[in-house]
Amino acid sequence: MNFLKKLSVRSPWLYRINAGSCNGCDVELATTACIPRYDVERLGCKYCGSPRHADIVLITGPLTARVKDKVLRVWDEIPEPKVTVAVGICPVSGGVFRDGYSIEGPIDRYIPVDVNVPGCPPRPQAIIEGVIKARDVWMARLGLQE
């Protein structure tokens, strides 16, 4: 039974939230998963359309005032245990938009972030590295160390 349990949790599903990003990081996220060159699906990850199916959530963007409530609502719909990855410098620190009048971020003011992947944007390999770190956090949270 334990063996089955171990097998069944090897595939964290990813969910993307755009918290007011310029789309640079989103393009890199699409590249990471959707073209064979950087294929994140080798790690058992795949993007899902519904937050209720997700295990790892990738957030891009500096959390603008307009999108804040929506982001928090969607993030709350992701079932525990979830792992939050901040992709790009914007969610991590506000980046070049820090202290802007419409910026509510950095994102860890509102959401507990687990892994940061800074970059403007980070290259796909760096995002994959972040997903691997997030997967380790997720496994630890499930009580299953690899």
Place this chain on the structure above:
Amino acid sequence: MLGFLKILARNVAQGPSTDPFPFAETHTPRRFRGKVTMDPAKCVGCAICRHVCAGGAIRIEPREDRSGYDFTVWHNTCALCGLCRHYCPTGAITMTNDWHNAHLQERKYDWAEHHFVPYLRCTGCEAHIRMLPPDLATRVYANHAHDLDFPALLRMCPKCRQVAAATRAAALNAPADVDDAASAGSGNGNGSRPAAKAAAANEETTPATPHTVKDGGRTDADTPRATAG
């Protein structure tokens, strides 16, 4: 039909085009703009990097005991644009091609590069100064490399360098040389950094400029200061 077989054979021979990254090393271009790094031996503390930094990632803070200044670049807000490297007059800031930036949240605030750059006491007046980096000095004093005592000169504050230049010119007692020495001395007198920047700019925009033009640029830039001082 045959075309399809050709493509199939080629693909089998080439293997997968997927980047092997998580399981093996990936290819990183040599000039890939990764983490910013700084060489404390070359930094003069002019803070132009902090001024041009888009994300406000660079922090330069003099210590209260005047022993030097702290230089910090926080990778978590660095947009990797390379402006700091472009504008650094001494080439102290460079960018590595290290892109391994993913880290856990616990390390968020120490994901930074930190350097302490010490001041030294001017041999003339005991003021706390940043030593003029030697390779910057060789550019600034390009025409005086043969007749100057560099190690002693670098350990003086701009004012004492000016005085030293004047005394030296007086000792030489050659009117043609006085002009030259005075302009060079004042160039490093009231602000060695603008002079250095002008020299650097000259070098960058016109790499093959003969010495005469470079001299002209520096003298023009320094004439108002020479008269004011």
